[in-house]
Structures are given as C-alpha cells and as structure tokens.
Amino acid sequence: MNQVFGPVPSRRLGFSLGIDLVPFKTCTLDCVYCQLGRTTHKTLQRQEYIPMGGILREVEKILNKGKRVSYITFSGSGEPTLHSGIGKIIPRIKRISSIPVAVLTNGTLLDQRQVQEDLWAADLVIPSLDAVDEKTFQRINRPHSSLNTKMIIQGLDDFAGKFPGKIWLEVMLVRGLNDSKEHIQKMADIIGRLPVEKVQLNTPHRPPAEDFARAVSSKDLRRQGRIFGGNCEIIPDLAPAREKILPDEEAKNIAEAILSLVTRRPVSLDDISLALGRPTNEILKYLEFWRSGGRIKSRVYQGKNYYQKKD
Numbered sequence: 001m002n003q004v005f006g007p008v009p010s011r012r013l014g015f016s017l018g019i020d021l022v023p024f025k026t027c028t029l030d031c032v033y034c035q036l037g038r039t040t041h042k043t044l045q046r047q048e049y050i051p052m053g054g055i056l057r058e059v060e061k062i063l064n065k066g067k068r069v070s071y072i073t074f075s076g077s078g079e080p081t082l083h084s085g086i087g088k089i090i091p092r093i094k095r096i097s098s099i100p101v102a103v104l105t106n107g108t109l110l111d112q113r114q115v116q117e118d119l120w121a122a123d124l125v126i127p128s129l130d131a132v133d134e135k136t137f138q139r140i141n142r143p144h145s146s147l148n149t150k151m152i153i154q155g156l157d158d159f160a161g162k163f164p165g166k167i168w169l170e171v172m173l174v175r176g177l178n179d180s181k182e183h184i185q186k187m188a189d190i191i192g193r194l195p196v197e198k199v200q201l202n203t204p205h206r207p208p209a210e211d212f213a214r215a216v217s218s219k220d221l222r223r224q225g226r227i228f229g230g231n232c233e234i235i236p237d238l239a240p241a242r243e244k245i246l247p248d249e250e251a252k253n254i255a256e257a258i259l260s261l262v263t264r265r266p267v268s269l270d271d272i273s274l275a276l277g278r279p280t281n282e283i284l285k286y287l288e289f290w291r292s293g294g295r296i297k298s299r300v301y302q303g304k305n306y307y308q309k310k311d
C-alpha cells in the first residue's frame with residue numbers, strides 16, 4: 001500500500017494529503033473509538049518503520065500533479081511520532097513545498113525531548129487528550145502499560161510552551177466513558193492551563209473499534225464545549241459536498257482509488273464521492289464490485305452506511 005494518500009477532504013484541514021509513517025496498526029494506545037479498528041502492535045518503540053526515501057518521492061510525485069492540497073498531514077495507520085525519522089522528513093517536505101505541514105498525534109510521546117524537537121518544523125500539531133485520570137485513561141485509550149496521564153499532560157504542557165507553530169488540542173468524548181460532569185470539569189481545568197490555540201471537541205462520527213464506543217449527542221457536545229471556554233470549538237461531521245479533485249485521466253483508476261480509501265478508514269458514499277469527484281451512482285457500482293469480491297463490507301453506524309475493509 002502507498003504511504004501517501006489523498007488529497008482527501010478533512011473536517012479540519014480542507015484537502016489533506018496524508019502521509020502514513022507506520023504499518024497498520026502500530027500505536028501506543030488502543031482507543032475504543034479508533035476508526036482503524038483495534039491496535040495490533042502496541043508499542044513505545046521508535047524506529048524507521050517505513051523507509052523515508054520512498055515517502056518523499058511519493059509526496060513529490062503527487063505534488064507535481066498540481067492537485068489542490070491545503071495541508072500535508074502526518075496521520076494514517078497509527079501513531080506517526082513512533083517513526084524515528086519524522087524529524088528529518090518534515091524539514092525535507094518543507095524544502096520541496098510551501099504547503100503547511102500538520103501532525104496528528106496522540107501526544108503520548110511528547111514528554112520525550114527528541115520527539116518534541118522532531119516536530120519543531122511542523123506548522124500545526126494536533127495532539128489528543130481524552131482523559132486526565134488513570135481510570136478513565138485505561139477505559140477509553142487502553143494505553144501501553146508504561147504510559148500514564150501525568151507524564152502525558154506534563155509532556156503536552158512542556159511542548160506547547162515551546163513549540164513555535166500552532167497547537168489545536170483534540171478531545172474525543174465517548175458517551176458513558178469520559179463525558180461525566182466531573183471528568184469534563186477536571187479536563188477543562190487542566191486543559192485551560194495548557195498554552196494551546198484551540199480546543200476541538202469531537203465524538204465518534206464513524207464506526208469505532210468497539211461497538212460500545214458511542215457518540216455523545218450534538219446538544220451535549222455544545223453544552224460540554226461551553227465548559228471548556230472560549231477557545232473551544234466543536235468538530236462537525238464532514239458535510240457532503242461536490243468538488244472534483246482528481247483529473248479525468250485518473251478516472252480509470254477509480255476502483256483502485258476507492259479500495260485505497262476504504263482500506264484506510266470507514267468511509268461513507270458521500271466521503272468517497274467527494275474525495276474522487278465522481279457521482280454517487282458510479283461509486284456504488286465499484287463498491288458493489290469490491291463487496292461481492294469479498295474485499296470490503298458495509299456497516300451502519302448512527303443511521304449512516306459506512307464502507308470498510310473486510311478483516
């Protein structure tokens with residue numbers, strides 16, 4: 001599978017060209033809401049999981065096609081800061097492109113000075129923090145046994161105080177797991193002291209790793225957002241839209257492009273249609289082709305149909 005994917009529409013980053021630095025699914029956590037499914041390789045080991053040269057060549061190739069890209073984003077099949085070369089890849093990308101670079105991280109390694117320095121050249125870092133006490137942390141994030149909330153919060157605070165770029169902190173609220181009044185207030189007190197530009201409240205919009213990871217209602221999300229204060233915003237589900245971002249000559253590869261999108265995360269018909277700039281009735285034909293071939297399956301989550309890879 002290619003390590004560079006998209007550009008795909010992103011709720012926060014416009015058209016995002018994704019870079020996947022780790023094999024599926026390598027992470028320090030095993031979040032119950034993870035849209036990628038359960039973590040199969042839970043580790044704190046930093047190493048060059050994917051060779052860097054190939055990634056840079058892929059990025060250059062896609063950028064040369066002149067596609068519209070708002071952000072080059074490190075995200076994908078797990079935790080990107082586990083790749084020991086991320087501190088070299090970001091500056092190299094900055095040398096070949098003026099497009100801002102974002103890193104989506106779970107923030108669990110930010111207490112390490114080397115990881116902090118590795119992210120220095122990024123324009124935007126979006127760490128996540130879903131729990132501020134051990135019980136809730138274990139319940140929602142199912143971390144590697146060496147992690148704890150104290151070191152993660154300290155690492156975040158230390159990094160945010162020094163990082164020259166922007167930091168938007170994401171909080172994923174899961175019904176019955178971390179959304180009690182008491183826990184929200186504790187989180188708001190701690191996060192309120194962190195020097196971050198924005199707090200972004202989110203809730204699972206796509207099929208999660210565990211069926212019990214349920215979304216909170218938008219009414220509750222708005223109410224909880226007020227507790228976090230003025231720099232807090234709610235992340236909406238991606239609004240369907242129609243914009244063509246692939247040139248016609250790539251239409252012949254549409255079936256492969258669909259499979260690639262579906263393999264990365266659960267996607268709706270509208271997501272695929274938007275990403276590939278093709279009408280939904282055409283996309284449906286290809287989805288049926290892959291579904292009947294046993295490569296993908298569909299799953300209903302919160303009344304909406306999603307397509308994802310078959311295990």
Ligand code: SF4
Nearest residue numbers: 027029030031034106
């Ligand atoms: S949501 Fe992010 S941090 Fe949590 S398990 Fe999935 S990839 Fe890892």
